[in-house]
Amino acid sequence: MTVGLKIVLAAAQILTVLSAVAVTFHPNILYASIALFFAFCGVAVMFVYAGADFLAGAQLIVYAGGVTILVLFAIMLTQWLYKSKLRDIRMRVVAPLALIAPALTYGLCVALRGLGDHVLKTTPANFEAFSSAPKTMPIGQALLTNYLLPFEAITILLLSALVGGVWLARPK
Amino acid sequence: MSGLASGLDWLTGLHGYLAVAASLFVLGAVAVISRKNAIGVLLGVELMLNAAGLNFVIFSKYRTAAIDGQIVALFIIFIAAAEAAVALAIILRFYRLKHSMDASEANLLRD
Amino acid sequence: MQPSAAFAHALNDSIGVLPLWSWAAVTAALVLFLLALPFAGFATFIERRVAAFFQDRLGPNRVGPEGILQFPADAVKMLAKEDFIPAGADRFLFNLAPLLVVVGALSAFAVLPLGRALIGADLNIGVVYVLAVTTLIPPGILLGSWASQNKWSLLGGLRAAAQIVSYEIAVALALVPPILVSGSLQVSTIVDAQGWAWGAENAANYHFWNLFYNPFTFVSAFVFFIAGLAETNRIPFDLPEAESELVSGFNTEFSGMRFGLYALGEFGDVFVMCAMFTALYLGGWQVPFVNLETFWIALPALVIALIHLTMFMAKTLSLVFIVMWLRWTLPRLRVDQLMGLCWKGLVPIALFNVVGTAIWMWVFHGQSLPQLLAKAFSG
The missing domain is CATH 1.20.5 (Single alpha-helices involved in coiled-coils or other helix-helix interfaces)
Known part of the structure; x- marks a missing residue:
């Protein structure tokens, strides 16, 4: 991959994670669902880079086009529109979780790093060709x-x- | 500059994907636990499913270079769609019953 | 190599500073400004003239010869208008929503086959790509309508989202028969398969336009056109912006360039729909009954590209004209009629067509109706 392509992928990954943070911690449920939309799009870009072109299309059609619209519909049919009633998040629960979550993510990453190193040792030689094939x-x-x-x-x-x-x- | 380049290599390789998937999963789990709104819980579930699908796809590239992981990820997408449709129907039903979206008020079947 | 990529390579060789993808982005932007913007602007002008023609009026005819410079004047007017956001509106979403619509409609231009050598990006999932990027449009409309804090806007937005999501199913199902016939999601392959010509020795490999492939694809084409009309919110399916009920629907509060972006997205979407119809059912860039590559005199590549472009645009713009024609002919549907038409009419018919086409291909070994007729007549 060229540096430019890598920068695009890294941008998509960072966008995905930031959107996921917004999904979890944004007090407004409408903004959280829009952030989820962008997270879906970011994951679709990552699918493309991982050689799953058809899957990326399915991801966009089903998630970005279907699930997001369903969620937005449900929000607009049930919330008090234009009121701040859209805000709801359990701050008592969130505060400790926000502290635990990074530690948990780090632990998961460490565990996955070992797994990843093991996988990289046995990666088949044709994986680049595989990822660019239709x-x-x-x-x-x-x-x-x-x-x-x-x-x-x-x-x-x-x-x-x-x-x-x-x-x-x-x-x- | 080389540090930046190696960081880019790390992020765009297998480990970067795994780190993104891990953070998506943890954030989704946190959303499921902390959201009061039933729709918020659903958003968290979708994030976790996406993280799982991402892991299947990336391991199918680096571990086997075969299509099977992508098939499983495709099934995950299908199941997530069905799940979202049914969950939102239940949420609308619940809202009609309780005039509230608070998932903790769904306690009719407790004890 | 695609000309856009060749252009990018040439620029890159001579300058050689930026990575290749940035030049791809530059060419994409160029394509956007050379194709999408003039089309959308010109379409507004033509629409007004066509409307006037149908109503026995003259229409805009003052700016330039026959009023043809009306649309640059309109664009300047829109750009110069006050950048207005209503009080109480959700500013972030209000700014974001028109962009989503425009990005969704114009990204689809990348795979439109204007000619064999004139495809921006000939993706192997081309048809799925078009469906995927146009899914950005309903969230854009819904969020914009919510953000403008206006009852009419919100009603229009909800209608639009429900309508687009429902009719997207009919559109996707109506896309399946041509995909089955040519066995590919790649737009160029689908167009190539429709290049049947008189007296070509390899005629067995090609069939004529998918519209006439068999009775099922013929019906399917109409399903696609009707569902496409609904997906682009055109009359008789323009409930999201029904003037007589909802002022102007989801874009009531939008003015100036934001309204311009919505209009650009809408006309871009109409063009994409008609172009996909042309590519999948009307043989795309193919000249009927003639194969330019095996023509009796060898044509230079540039001439072939120009003929392809002319054919494609002629077919597509005729469809755009039909869309405008329908606008001034048909009355608007009611909401229940709209949903009934989709779920009880188009979706079952489209499913039937999918099954029918599959059975036809199995029974006749993938031969089209024109091929069978030609064989029967030649003995």
Whole structure:
């Protein structure tokens, strides 16, 4: 990768983490959901760099286009609009958690560093070629061969979620 | 200058991805615990699912250089979509019942 | 190599300071200003003239010959207007929202196939890319409507978001048959597959326009066009900005250049929709019945590129004209009719088309209706 591409990726990573911080700690739930939108976009950029082009598209369509809109809808249908009622976060819980979270993240990073070093030792030689190859056809073939059963299970899950969502949200 | 360059290399390599995924997961967990609003809890869950998907994708690149990790991440995206739809339907239902979004008021089934 | 990339390489070789991607960004910006902005401006002018034509008026005809300089004048007027944010509005979101809409609509221009050599970025997930970047539009509209603290705005924004998200499903399903037919998400491959020509020896490899591939794709094209109209908030689906009910809908409080950005995003979206229709169903840059590469005289690359561009723009702009025509012809739907049309009409039809196209390809071994007819007539 060239330096320029690396800078773009690093910017996306930093944006993702900052947005996630806003998701967790912003007192206004509307701003938190917008931050989540940007976190989704940042993760999509990271997917592209990790060689998952189709997945990045799916991430944007499903998360950024679907889930964010659903969340915004739910906020606007249920909150007192234009009032500061949108602010709600448990400060009593947040304060200690904000102290623990960095320590927890650091510990997780240390643990993952060992795992990462182990993985890097056994990384296959073709991983750069893999990450730049198109993924649509391999994903399609895998979904209809090796992963056919989970794929069918997912279709049933989605159908039941659709029906269940409609049934739950039906008017009285 | 070389320190900056090596930092960039670290961030854009496997370890950087893992660090980002770890922080996303922890932040999501904190949001689940600390948010009063039921939608806020949902936002935290979505962050955690994203972190898990990110880990699957990055390990599929560095560990096996095969498509399987991406398939699992795709399933995670599908499941998250279904989960968000059902969760928001439940939240709307709850709001109609209690006229509140506070998840701690959902205590009808306690004891 | 793409010309934009070649341009970037040439600049980079001669200057050699900045990394390559920054030149890609510069070319993208150039494309934006050379293509998207003039199109959007020109479209507003044409729309006014077309509207006048349909209503037996003259329309703007004072600035320049036939009023053609009306849109630069409008742009200057918008830029010079007061930068106004209503009291009590959420300033951050009010500034952010129009940008989301514009970025969403104009990012899609990167994969539009203006000609074989004129694609900004021929991504192998091109169709998914268009769907993905246009998902930035509904959050932009919804947030802008919320931020302006106005009941009409909010109602319009909620309508817009519900409408776009619903019709996006119909659009995505109507995109599937052409993708099935050509077996690729890459826009250039989909266009290439539609290059059937008289007397070409490799005619078996190509079929004619996807619109006429089989009855299912024919219906699917109409589903795509109707759903695309709804997704771009055009009449008869312009409920988000229904003037007679909601003043001006989600952009009521927006003025000056922010309103201009919303308008730019809207017209950019219309162009993207028509261009995708052209690429997926009308053969994109292909000249009907003629294959320019195997033409009886060898054409220079520049001429081929110009013919491609002309064909593509002619097809796309005819569709844009049809969109405007519909605007001044059809009345607006009600909200329940809108949702009913999507969920009870377009989505089931689109699903049926997907299954039908798949079965057709299995039964006829991937041959199109024109190919079968040609074979039957030639014996």
